[in-house]
Amino acid sequence: MIYFIQSGGTKGSIKIGYTKHKINERLKHLQTASPVKLNVLAVCAGTLNDEKLLHAQFIEYRLNGEWFHPAQIIIDYARSLPSISDLDILLNEKIPFGQQLETSTLEMILYETEHNLLKYAMDKEHNNKHEAAKILGLSLRQIRYKLFKHGIK
Secondary structure (H helix, E strand, O other), X not given: OEEEEEEOOOOOOEEEEEOOOOHHHHHHHHHHOOOOOEEEEEEEOOOHHHHHHHHHHOHHHEEEXXXXXXXXXXHHHHHXXXXXXXXXXXXXXXXXXXXXXXXXXXXXXXXXXXXXXXHHHHHHOOOOHHHHHHHHOOOHHHHHHHHHHHOOO
């Protein structure tokens, strides 16, 4: 799986990497070594060779190792990729018949999905809770509670 992870907001450098593991595991590992918040820009199917090709394609923007300048061309490329959500990854894993996923894993995916949807709606509506609630089909009371629960202002 190929991932694009950005450090410290929209102006931070971008890591183009490959992992065999779940993106959340990779993000946690990278976050422990980073003094700034890291955000996943995109995740898509790919191989180690695909990662090397991307590094070659964006060589002029390379800062160090797998980290690149946040050039618009890289951001646009990442946004154009067909994404794989964590839920897709879990559902495509080979799970023996009758075995269930751990509740904590599903809860984490649901929490992160809800968090991302709340952030998206709030950003799209410029932090207007009334309009964000409409996008999400929530009441004003529900969105206030969810924003509080997720620590989103």
